[in-house]
Amino acid sequence: MTQTGIPYIFMRGGTSRGPYFRRADLPKDRATLAEVLIAAVGSGHPLNIDGIGGGAAVTTKVAMLSVSEDDWADVDYFFAQVSVEDRLVDFKPTCGNILSGVGPAAIEMGLITPTGDETEVRIRAVNTGAKVLARVQTPGGALTYDGQTEIAGVPGAAAPVALNFMGVVGSSTGKFLPTGNLRDVIDGIEVTCMDVAMPIAIARAQDFGLTGYETAADLDANTEFFARFEAIRIEAGKRMGLGDVTKSVIPKFALLAPAKDGGTIAARYFMPWNTHPSMAVTGSQCLASCALTPGTVADGMLDRPTQSPANVVLEHPSGTIEVLVDFNTADGFSLNSAGLLRTARKLADGNVFVPSRIWKGA
Template identity: 45%
Template structure:
């Protein structure tokens, strides 16, 4: 047919979905790469009608995976958040949900040889330069996707994929508390600016006139609230040393409130101009680190037990369970279980 094509695997990773591509098929220049991803996803149209995007921030994500250039990892993973109506690409954040599909893709594409029973893939995230260990079931040395693990925000159960995020503090800023404070006040609103797996701004929902239990669509529809939250986010970005973040998706705003049921805390996570229908993996790790540090807004709000290891976080469609791993009085890593589902594998046309 004459058109240029590249191999692609479309997969649900956690509560997100997007194409998984090989880094070796991608241009190294970030501007050229961004232009290519905009074409692949069909950005510039609210339905992304000409591409693989699904017209939602959770389905306009791309994972690119390649061989590792360092001995401490097996593969490298570059994440891109691609705009929908806007032709934009942000390489600054990581995505822990898309990360759930990285180990399966690495095995399927021959980047990693599977072991009998289980295979642990050491992943270096190029967005944050942090390491994540992902363990997948590989009976007969093949990835097992079927299972009975249900995660909130996904339609179908799957086999467990264990993710352990190592050395999560300072993913982008180099510091767990980049402002030097556990609580800052921006425009009269107390916030906690914390950088663990991803930089976030945590706000008590009540300080913005919300319960924190609202449905995402209701928060999205409140234009005045959303404008105020964005203004706070941009000022938080400056305080965190990130400069002008108006064209970036980080730091992410998180509203927290007391739990409604058996969770430790309730969260509404923004991406950043729309409320997530569940809770991002990286955002949940940031919340856990806030709960583990005395004096943060989240810890004081619910009087979280210091030294706890198990955390159940409430979000709009259910819960996410995480485990904090402590060493010398500090959280060294955070673990959780996700699932992934392959949707198709083939060629994407670059016309």
Template identity: 40%
Template sequence: MQMRGGSSKGAYFLAADLPADPAERDDLLLRIMGSPDERQIDGLGGGHPLTSKVAVVGPSESPGADVDYLFLQVVPDRPIVTDAQTCGNLLAGVGPFAIERGLVAPAGETTTVRIRIMNPTVSLAEATVRTPAGQVQYDGDTVMAGTPFPAAPIDLAFPGGDAPLFPTGQVVDFFAGVEATAVDAGMPVVLVRAGDLGLAGDEEPAVLEADEALRAKVEALRVEAGRKMGLGDVRDTTVPKVSIISAPRHGGTVTTRTFIPHRVHAAIGVLGAVSVAAALRARGEANNRLVRVEHPSGFFDAYVQLEGVGPKARLVRSTVVRTARKLSDGLVWPRTGKATG
């Protein structure tokens, strides 16, 4: 099934329909999505990280979850499939997909699907899906920045955990000579002030992507941050993200431009926004639980509850509202041969 989840788009599969061996699975997904090819012209991918995503969903053996969700990022122009991070945008489609595939039975006007996220950074989430008359409702009036059309709301809630909000043990670090904050509230993110990179902070994504010196600087601090955050060598991974922050322009809490990690997001990821919001609250720069994160195509509201302040702060719970829509449902014909051949 192809779905738009949040401000991303991806292919959703039942786990039982894919090879159990990770190497065989990844090779198949490269051929299905059309990688390696920057256009992905021979597959389902859209030639951009935001449209080259896969969700693998199956029944969960955990008593606290209904389904397991594994997110896989298929790199468009390289033969790489990575599970190093999760995706909160594609997560918005997991609840509807689970109900459509019969993994979870509709429970009334709304159905809550308990999801165990199998990627390293988040353990559990709850998605509340509108299911009037026992059917997933996709049409609605909720307009979400980063998508052009309204749809039915899907409420996503993330419980906190015992993991530290600041993996380095400090609120402020220096990476590649730049002051930054390394945070993980579901997505490893490095916050850097725009002025420290010689930026205004409201540049268009294409302008930032075209600045080779900036991209090299961002990558250098990202690689150093990754090591200090305990992520190892991150040169070939998609985490941490780097969010460039500056003063709000439209009444929000902060303006962001986010490298994901080499392209610049047209909006901001769900858990990336939660991490930004949590860092601002722990740093004392956001006094309310509702943090409005401005991004290139609008804003993202994240409700964040913390316990404690400063380097000992811990995430208790976060909630967001997303939308999703089923685009197509059927068979896909992967190209033959090996993806790396």
């Protein structure tokens, strides 16, 4: 055989999609694993023509599941971000949108048995250590994808997947404010470096001569802006203790602006080398925390909620995303948990094939 078949489920999770594997069906060592994922996705071509990727960062994501080694959790979720063109795999971050499909995929794989009309799945995000309680719809003990929940960036409606994120502060750096400051100045731009579910360098759109309401396509076409913020992002990564982030997707970068469509605040999120078409689940938690924290670059852009829990509505290129933030302000701002409502859908299953010269199989 010149190819190795690997069982997988192809799923949409939130506003992302990709293959979901059993971790046991993949190579143990990271170097070989990376080559297998590059081949499966087809990284190295703008259309991922030789793989199952979709030619965008939101469609070259991978989930790997196993029975959890953590006493609290049921499922371990190991995430990989595969680049579209550069044949790179980043195992540092996690993805909350892909996590939306972890509960349903775990049931599909037989890792979880439905427990009633709604099944709770306790998930440990291996990359960051975050703990997430997912509530999946299983009426009569059977998994369903049908429902009436709509999310911006996805056509139609589907069954809701409720996510409650815990232990997300300092996900990658161990600190809420990795630089120790509410604001830093980098290349003349004020930036809040914050780590909640995802480390992000956050700035004001107006400081780049932008409104913050631009479409993703308009921002992607602004190469001068991308070059400027990439230099800031790289320096922010050093200050946040992440080292040389030139080839890493973290920290992410984001812009804030006053809301214009009835939300709490407007946001644009970068992945980081292109604009997210909607909003990342992990990123939304960090941006909501930034909005709620006095002294950050969000000051003056919103009427800051003071009662917990607060429903923070982020306006993004495709609509809005709501984050229910449980926090306290007894000693500055501190986050207890963040809740979001997403959807997921199984698209296909079977085997994905990679050349046997890369890996001959388990």
